[in-house]
Amino acid sequence: MSALARYAGFSLDCDDPAALAGFYARLLGLEISYSSDEFVYLGEPGPTGLGFVKVDKYVPPTWPAADVPKQAHLEFGVxxxxxxEAxxxxxxxxxxxxxxxxDRWRVLLDPAGHPFCLSTAV
Incomplete structure (x- = not known):
C-alpha cells in the first residue's frame, strides 16, 4: 500500500504555546524550531517534533474524568x-x-471527527 502522507508531528492545544513549549523543551532537550504568537514547534518535523497551538478560551482536559476530553491533533506532511487534501x-x-x-496547512476531520492537519512542512 502506498502512503498518501508522511507523519510530520504532534500538536497539543493550550492557552500559552511558548510556556508549554518551554516545559517540553526542558523535559525533552529539544530546541524551538519555529515560534509565533499562535504556534511553537520543538525539534524538526517528523517523529520527534512536537507543536503547541494557542486556543482561545482553552479548557484543559479533566483526565481521567471525561468532563473535558483530551485535546490534541496530529500533523501530516504532503x-x-x-x-x-483531495x-x-x-x-x-x-x-x-x-x-x-x-495557504500553510489544511485542517481536516477523520471519520470519527478528530481534527488533523496537512502541511508541506515535511
Whole structure:
C-alpha cells in the first residue's frame, strides 16, 4: 500500500504555546524550531517534533474524568496541499469550513471527527 502522507508531528492545544513549549523543551532537550504568537514547534518535523497551538478560551482536559476530553491533533506532511487534501478526502476525511491558514496547512476531520492537519512542512 502506498502512503498518501508522511507523519510530520504532534500538536497539543493550550492557552500559552511558548510556556508549554518551554516545559517540553526542558523535559525533552529539544530546541524551538519555529515560534509565533499562535504556534511553537520543538525539534524538526517528523517523529520527534512536537507543536503547541494557542486556543482561545482553552479548557484543559479533566483526565481521567471525561468532563473535558483530551485535546490534541496530529500533523501530516504532503508534497502538495491541494493534491494531498483531495487524496485524503477521497479516503473518508471531511473538511470543516473554518480553515485558519489554508495557504500553510489544511485542517481536516477523520471519520470519527478528530481534527488533523496537512502541511508541506515535511
Amino acid at each position: 508534497d502538495d496541499l491541494d493534491a494531498g 487524496a485524503v478526502l477521497g479516503i473518508g476525511a471531511t473538511k470543516p469550513d473554518f480553515q485558519p491558514q489554508p
